[in-house]
Amino acid sequence: MELTLVLDHHCNLRCAYCYAGDKFSRRMADDVMRKAIDLALAKRPRQLDLGFFGGEPTLHPDLILAAIEHAERAVERVSDAPRPALRFVLNTNATLLAEPRARPLLAALGAPRASAAFVSIDGPREVHDAHRVDAAGRGSFDRALAGLEALRAAGIPLHLAAVASKETAARLGDTLRTLLPLGARRILVAPNFRDDWTERDLDDLRGGLRALGDAWIERFRAGEAIAVEPLHAKILSHLKGGMPCPSRCTLGGEELAVAPSGRLYPCAQMVGEDDRDELCIGDVDRGVDQVRARAMQTQKDRVEETCAACALRDRCQSHCGCRHVALTGRLGEITAVLCEVEAAMIAEADRVAETLYEEQCPAFLRFYYERQWHAAPGQLTLLRRARGA
Numbered sequence: 154m155e156l157t158l159v160l161d162h163h164c165n166l167r168c169a170y171c172y173a174g175d176k177f178s179r180r181m182a183d184d185v186m187r188k189a190i191d192l193a194l195a196k197r198p199r200q201l202d203l204g205f206f207g208g209e210p211t212l213h214p215d216l217i218l219a220a221i222e223h224a225e226r227a228v229e230r231v232s233d234a235p236r237p238a239l240r241f242v243l244n245t246n247a248t249l250l251a252e253p254r255a256r257p258l259l260a261a262l263g264a265p266r267a268s269a270a271f272v273s274i275d276g277p278r279e280v281h282d283a284h285r286v287d288a289a290g291r292g293s294f295d296r297a298l299a300g301l302e303a304l305r306a307a308g309i310p311l312h313l314a315a316v317a318s319k320e321t322a323a324r325l326g327d328t329l330r331t332l333l334p335l336g337a338r339r340i341l342v343a344p345n346f347r348d349d350w351t352e353r354d355l356d357d358l359r360g361g362l363r364a365l366g367d368a369w370i371e372r373f374r375a376g377e378a379i380a381v382e383p384l385h386a387k388i389l390s391h392l393k394g395g396m397p398c399p400s401r402c403t404l405g406g407e408e409l410a411v412a413p414s415g416r417l418y419p420c421a422q423m424v425g426e427d428d429r430d431e432l433c434i435g436d437v438d439r440g441v442d443q444v445r446a447r448a449m450q451t452q453k454d455r456v457e458e459t460c461a462a463c464a465l466r467d468r469c470q471s472h473c474g475c476r477h478v479a480l481t482g483r484l485g486e487i488t489a490v491l492c493e494v495e496a497a498m499i500a501e502a503d504r505v506a507e508t509l510y511e512e513q514c515p516a517f518l519r520f521y522y523e524r525q526w527h528a529a530p531g532q533l534t535l536l537r538r539a540r541g542a
Contacts, residue, residue, distance in 0.1 A: 154198035155408040157206050157244075157421045158186060160216055162413065164209040166246055166293055168273075169284040170318055170345045172422060172479065176208070179427075181413040183219060188437035189411040190224050194237060198407075201228075204242040206410070206421045211249045214258040221261055240267040243309075244421075246285070247272045247300025248293050259307040269310045272301060274335070276328030280321045305336055313337040317361065318345045319354035326364025329381065333372055341382040346479035350490045358494065362501040373509055378520035387468060387502030389526060395467035404453060404474060405434045405446030417441060419449070422475040432478070453477065455485030469495045 163178040164171070193201055203224055205217050221241060228236050241262055247270075249255055262268040274297055275281040282292025304311055313332050317325060325342060332340050342365065344350075344358065362384075369381050404419040411417060412427040417435040434449065435441040453474045460466045470476065471487055480488045509517035 154193055154196060154200070155202045155204060155242075156189060156193040157204035157242075157408070157410040158189060158210075158220060159206045159208065159410060159412050159421060159424050160210045160213050161208040162426065163212060164207055164246075165212065165248060166209065166285055166287050167290075168286070168316075170316060170347060172347060172425060177426075179413040180213060181216065181411070182415075183216070185411065185413070185415040185437055186216065186220050187223050188415065189409075190220065190227060192437055192440055193409065194224075194227050194231065197231075197233065198237050199235070200238040200240065202240045202242050204244060204421070206244045209246055209249070210243065211245050211255060211258065214255060217243075217258055218261055221266075238267070240269065242268070243270045245270060245272055245300070246293065246297060247274075247304065248287075248296035250300035250303045251296070255303065259303060259309065262309050263307040269312060269338075270304050271312045271314055272297065272304070273314050273316070274298075274301070274332060275315045275317075275321065276324060277331045280324050280328060280331075283321060284316070284318060301335060311335070311337045312339045312341070314341045314343065316343055316345050317358065319348045319350055319357070322354065322358040322361045323364075325358075325361030326368050329365045329368040333368070333379070337379070339380045339382065339385075343383075344494050346476055346491065346494075350493075355490070355493050355497070359497045359501075362497055363504075366501045366505045370505055370508060373514050373517045373520075374512075376516045378516045383470070383498050384502040384505060386470075387499050388506045388521060390468040390499075391503065391506065392521065393526075404450045405441045405443065409441070411437060419446070420475055423478060449474075449484060453484040456487055459487065463492075465496060465499055468499050471495065 158181060161178060161180045162176065164176055167176065190203065203220065210217060224239055228239060231237065243262060250259065273285070275285060278292065278294040281294040285293045287293060301311065313335060315328050315332065322344070328342070329340065366384065369384065372379065408420055409417055410419070410421040410424055412424050414427055415437040416427060416433050417437065418424050418432055419434060423429070423432045434446045456471050456477065460469065460471050463469070471491055474484050476491060477484050477486055480491055
């Protein structure tokens, strides 16, 4: 199970494409944090991924430390065996992690605790600083790299996330070449679906994806394998005969996000300014409103009818409710932009895979054909086509 605590709406940066809304401070109260963790553990999950989100969560290192302590003590009180395994996940821009006050937090997230950090880096300095600026308009690239170094020094596993806007989509090759040497276990490239993408912008994205694919091919040829999302998932969708439906696509199921107010949402991307009642599925005092959650799931699944005739349906992520909200503001509705983006990503993933398979690239074959790819714990992974059967 994934529980994400949105510790504050406030952030030290002013990223141009941020979906969290206007920056204002509302720190999560300690009792809300404790109730949220207790609510998640009451489900008796085999594993709890406790995530810290914002805004920027590292503005409140004391709250993160208190959450870690409470979660561990709560697990110790679980009498049923086996006790849930805990993993702590920090979602951060990393710009504050090189400061002295971050040292206790980094020490806490290091070994022997299981943890991971998801860090936002959009690419080379000029690409990153085009949108990721602070309140004074200054770029944050150098501070983010200093934070990455602090995470590496603490031995915390890294995952990197880059947002591709319509202004920077053509630079995706440069973006991946910048991120690959930074020591991440996984790299995610996510288009900004709140942009107003034109056909020319989509052409830029297609060109950028090809350059990204070339950079990924070079890495495999050099003998190094790393998952670059979403192309990695598209390759797996070919090998598995369809797109696995992860637990986060079941609203109110194996993923919960908690706003500072204590209100519950299906995922952190839907919290925003915590003012969308139609996306809220409960609160930490009363738990998940299952009737509301099921109604939202039914609304979200309307997209399956829209996409039923599409040949790419089983390899596409049109089922993602967060994308619906980003594109149209409503669950169950998408636009042609998502179709074009998904088709471009599937095409590029296939080009990469076909190129490396034909070459019998050893690193590629080991990565995709000589290992088991398991579903996330907590729920069976189903293929999309099975859901409608």
